[in-house]
Amino acid sequence: MSAVPVVFDGGVLVGAVAGGNSPFRSWPSPPPTSGNAYADCVGIIADAAEFSLWLSPHILENTTRVLQESLKWEPNDADAYLGLLARAASHSGGGILDPRHTVTDCPDFEDNAILDLAAETGALLIVSDDTDLTSMSPWRGTPILRPREFAAKVDGMRRHRRTRRR
Numbered sequence: 001m002s003a004v005p006v007v008f009d010g011g012v013l014v015g016a017v018a019g020g021n022s023p024f025r026s027w028p029s030p031p032p033t034s035g036n037a038y039a040d041c042v043g044i045i046a047d048a049a050e051f052s053l054w055l056s057p058h059i060l061e062n063t064t065r066v067l068q069e070s071l072k073w074e075p076n077d078a079d080a081y082l083g084l085l086a087r088a089a090s091h092s093g094g095g096i097l098d099p100r101h102t103v104t105d106c107p108d109f110e111d112n113a114i115l116d117l118a119a120e121t122g123a124l125l126i127v128s129d130d131t132d133l134t135s136m137s138p139w140r141g142t143p144i145l146r147p148r149e150f151a152a153k154v155d156g157m158r159r160h161r162r163t164r165r166r
Contacts, residue, residue, distance in 0.1 A: 007121065037146075052092045114126065
């Protein structure tokens, strides 16, 4: 089974470490148990079982900006987290790609950057809590799921697979 390409918006990446109950050095492995759906999403990617995460320089720059400006992270801590995300994306079969900016479906440039990446990588899922994005689901046939929905669907899929093997 090949990995399903997926794109997370920066809010998911920030939310994974903003809650404080899921340190990024040891992601939870689903079934989701952390109480932080964002961290559970990153944990799913860290498992590298079903999904390949695609990131862009734009997403990573915005993640860094929010971590440093809003959450007051030190630059070294933000760099360490971004390095971990880059390694997780690569390990999952995804990576970092700077897509062409061709999508103008959303009035928000930031959201179009997410859609650009999804279009260029052939992502079959987008995970976001951004209402502008989720209201567009399915976007050009691509579902846009909230982090809690994504984690719950993966949990259900994995549980179903385990019961079928018995």
